[in-house]
Structures are given as C-alpha cells and as structure tokens.
Amino acid sequence: MKKKMAFIYMSNYIDWPLGGMLEYVKNIIPRLSELYDIDIFGCSVDGTFNKIVNINDSNYKIIEYTDVKTFGKIIPNFIISFFNTFKITKLKEYDIIYSHTSATTIASFFKKSRKAKLIHHQHGLSYKTASFTQRFLGIGYTVAQLLADKTLFVCGEDEIDKHKKLFPKRYSNRFFSIGSPINWTKINQISETVQETNQFIYTGRIDEHKNILLLIDSFNLYIKKYNGNEELILVGDGPQRKEVEEKIERLNLNNKIHLIGRKKQEEVFLELSKSKLFLFPSKGEGMSLSVLEAMAAGLPIVGFEVMGMKNIVEIGKNGILTESQTAESFCKAIVEAYNNRDIMSLNAKKYSEKYDTENIVRRIYEILEKNEINAKIEHI
Template sequence: MKKKMAFIDLSNFHDWPMGGMLEYELAILEGLVKRFEIDIWGVSVDGIKPAPIKINGKEYNVNVFANVKTKNKIIPNYLRGMFIYGQKKIMKGHYDYYYAHTASCLVGIGFFEKNAKLIYHQHGLNYLQDHSLMQSIQRPFYTKAQKDADLVFVVSDTKSVKKYESMMKHKHHISAKYVSVRSPIRINNFDALRVQKRIDSSKNVDLKNFIYTGRLSKFKNAKLLVEVFKEYVKDINPKAKLTIVGSGEEAEDIEQKINNYDLKGKVKMLGAVKHDKIYDLLMTSDAFLTASGGEGVSVSVAEAYAAGLPVVCFNVPGLSGQVVDGVTGKIAFSQTEAGFFDAMKYVNDNHTELALNCMEAAKKYDSEKISNLITEKILSL
C-alpha cells in the first residue's frame, strides 16, 4: 500500500507564481505520484480556485488552504503559507509525509503535526547573498522550517550544501538530514535532432539570437545584459537579437534602457509567458545570458543546456558550480560589463563545441532521475 503524502506549496500549480520553482514541482510530481498516495495543497489567486492539474494522465485536485492576492496586500503573500495551520483538523494524523516547498507552509504544519515525517525543500541558497526586504522577511522561516524538518532538500551543488549544512547545524542546532539535489527538466520536450541541426547551421558565423529567462529583479541584474548586448551589436554582430522573458520590479528600468540605446527592434521584452512558449524560444536561440547574483541549481540553465545553448554568467554561487567554464559556457570572473562582454565573445568564437557539451550535460538534469532520488531519500526516513 502506498504511503500518504501532502505535497504543499504557496502556489496554484498552474501559473502562480510563474518561474522555475513551479516547473520544478510539476516535474518531480510525475515520479512521486508513482510511489505515494498524494494530496496536493495549494492556494487560490485573487479568489479564483485552481482547476485540477494533470499528472501522468490523471487529474489531481488542488486543495486550497489560503488565498493570495496580486495587489492590495495587507499581509504579504509569503506569510499566507502559515494559513495551512487552519487545516489542522483535516490534516493532523492523516499523512505519513508532509513535503513543503515554501518554508512558511512547513512552519505552519510544524505547529500541529508531530508524528509524521516533515520534509522541506529549500530552493537554492540565494538568500544568503540577497538582502532585499522580502528575503529579510523570509529568512527566519527558512531557519524554522529546517529546525522542524526531518529531511531538507537543497537545490545547490554538493559542496555548497555540505558547507551550508555544517553552518546551520552549528549555528541553529538543526538535526535534519540535508540532501543536495539538481533542478529537474523534461528532456523529452527538447527535439535533439532539431537542436543538432541548428548547431550545425551556426558553424563559423557570429551568434545572432540571445535569450534570458527569469525574474526581472535587482538581484538578477538583467539591466546589465542590455548594456553588454549594446556592445555586442556594435562590435560583433549588428543583426543580433536579445529576448528577455520574465517580469518583475526592474521591467520599466530595462525598457527605458532599451529606448535610451535605440535597441527597440533588437531587444524584445516578452514579460511572463507560459512554459511551453519558453521551450520554443530556447529552441530558436543560440546562447543563454544571465547576470544573476546567484542561483540554486538553475532550471533556466539546465533547460538552456537541453536546447544546446552555452551559458554566459558571472562567477557567483550556484552558477559557478553549474556552468563549467570553457565547457558548457563561459564564466566572467571579472564581475564587470567588460568581463561579461569578453565571456560573450568567447562563446561566440567557440560556440559549436560548447553547444554539443551542453546537450550532454543536460542529461544529468533528467526529471525522472531526480524524482527517483527524492523519492528514495524520503522513503529512507
């Protein structure tokens, strides 16, 4: 008989919030439902209850424990994860495992559930470098969730996770077991033959199509991409294009920079788009750019690999372990616009070899392998 699991996140599991974390969860659920009897717990958005989600051909209802708002918020959405406590009468004693992907959700469960196993999934270690107001609000919940948990998955490389585990256990006396995991991608969604054909056709020509996908926040630093791309157009390929996919507080500033540099026809901002569209955009690009201040194990980078796109990035936590310098992309060790531009030139000059290496590297992120790892670690508790 399958053991029962409550799979919980501050999400409607459809389109809120947009981004890699949602894709991560949907990918691993395909494996988890094979081994556990799962109830999915999520939220409504602006009062709209989510429709069921389809996993491996079967529909699963999203049990709503809270409502999040896209505007006029008095209580920050992140804190609404605590509202899971309101389901105490229904949930307590009903599940063998609680698997939460938002720390505030696990904290709420920890107040009433003492017998089941609690699992927390920490999506990266960015918060250690990101000192924005939102991260300051969330930081105490990260710590409390790990104190309550029996098992903590951390989306980062093994070396970083071991260092993080040592720090958390020493500083906060945490007893949970820590496990490093990669970000899963659905490799079958990428047509390898089509990718190979595009790589072959771009031999000995300057790269034309660049892409960034992710949040448009100060920490992600997408404004710098426009600065550097301006130089690439001027010095290397005047026909080059840059596509920026995502939304966030920096969107207007980026749009202004595009206008100031007269790049309106060369830099396209698409806002938040559905993930199926992102697959199409990656398949028609040549290289992936990110000036982020740090990542966990980036879904965007892993999907870029599957599409045969070398990655240009800075030498920052997460990315420095995921991007192999001179193999799957180029790391700008000088964290300047000039350093990033030099890295773009390297990728332009060595594109074919890098692109083929990326396709091979993508196999490590196969969602089935990662879901199996997560399942085995949970069952071993």
C-alpha cells in the same frame, strides 16, 4: 498500498509565483503522483482560485489552504500562510508532508501526527545574499530546516557542505543536495527538429535580482563594439518589465531586443532551440532550472561567478562565467562563448542529461524512503 502525501506549496500551480520554483514543482508532481497517494495544497491569488490545473497534459485537483496578495506582499503572505496551515484539518492523516514553503513547514511541525515525516524543500541558498526581504525570510527558512525531518536543498554539493557547517551534526545530517528537474527528452526532441536562428536568449523572471538592465547594457555594448548582428529574446515577466521596456526604447533597441513575456513550456523549449547562446547575468541562484533547460537545448551559458552558477557551469567547457559583475565583463564573456560555442554546445547537452526529471524524482524518493543517502533503488 501507497503512502499518503500532502504536497504543500504557496502557489496556484498556474502562473504564481513567477520563476523557476513553480516550474520545478510542476515537473515533479506527475511522477510523485504515481509513487504516492498525493493531495496537492495550493493558494488562491487575489481571491481567484482554480480547483483543477493542467500539468503536462494531465488534470490535478488543488486543495485551497490560503490566499495570497500580489505586488509587494511577500512577508504578509508568509504570515497568513503559516496560520492557515493550522486550518488544514486532515493534516494528521498523512504519512509524508512535503512542504515547499517555510511557513507551511513550521506550521506543519506542530500540526502533523507524530509518525509523519516532515520534508522541507529549500529552493536554493541565494536568499543569504539577496534583498533585505529575502534575508529576513531567511530566519523562517532556517527554522524550517531545523524542524524538518529532512531538508532537500536545490543547490550543489559544495554549497550544502558549507551550509552544513553552520549547524550541529544532528541537524546537518538531515540536509540533502538535490538538483533541478528538466524535461530533457522533450527539449532534445524539439532541438533536433528546429533550425538555429540568429538570436541569443534569456529566460526567467524580469526583476532586479536577475540583472536584466545590465544584460541590456552588455548586449548593447556587444552590438556596438563587436558589430554583433544577433537579436536578443527575453522570455519571462516580472516587476521590472516596464523599466526594461523603457530602457530598450531609450537605447533604440526595439529591433534588436524583444521582450516576449511568459510562454508555455514547449514554446520556451522552441525559443531555446532556435538560439545560439544563453545569457543569464543573475546575482545568485539555487540550481537554475532555466540554465539547465538551456544546456539541454545545447546552449553554452554566459553568466557571473555567483552562487548556484559555479556548480553547474564549467568554465570553458559548457559556458563562460566572469567574476566582475559589469556590462563590459559580461560582454567579453559573450564573445568568448560565441567563439567556442560548437564544443561548448556538445558539453552542455551532455552535462544536463543527469537532471532529467526521472533522475531527480528518483533521488527525491530515495531520500524520502531511505535512511542512508546513497541507498540503491532497483525499481520505483
């Protein structure tokens, strides 16, 4: 008999919240649902709720436990989510509570049965250096990490080792590094049938943390200083979209930079497969799903030497990272990656294979079901 799992994430599992976290959970749910008797808990967004969502061509029932408000309501959403978690009457019935939101992890600690395992999934450590709001929420993240039986961190081993040193051993022994799951096979199938075009690409949220305005300046400099004739495709949406569009207009780059908004997963894979380089000037990441998907499509990565990038981009092998976070430095990195992109492309694709969803879910299952980190699993 399968163990019963409550999978809780403050999301509608369709288009909120924006970014890689949503794609992450959507990638692992189908495989987890084969391993566990799983109930998926989510939220309505501004009062709109979808009971059934389609993930990878299969329908999943979502149980509403809270409502969220958009546009600058992050902290109130977390507070409301915390109290509404207590209203989940059947929470004591589960063997495993797998929470992707600190508020639900903390509330579940007090609500769950004594036998249940409480798993907290921390989507990166970049909150330590992010905005005031994220640093404030970091208090909740820390509490959740301390209360959970096990915490899975989406970050590299070196970052989790540094993080462990901040905690007594009885807590840090429950901390595990976990990668980001990508549909490696699907991406490769698409990339093998698509012809490369004259474009660079960015995929992800359009917000201040992702440094899109600097990306535009860097690309503009690349065009003028190095006579670059490529175009730049921006795939995604977010709070900075209007500002980005205005800057593209102001610099007269409408024929060179194209902000095409959110796209379905296969459409993103198609755009990646048509591109030459992946430009990603983020100020910090956990373990970027976007970067790994780009690598799977054979794209060298251009970015900054920041948390979450240094772990997966091997400078000179599968991409170029620059320490100085300026448009000029990023532009030079574009040129260097472009000049070495043939060998970097092969290395990027090879490196990304270990992050195939099957491998990541196997790792999650291993941690959830075994006491030792390196337990061997013959069959799942």
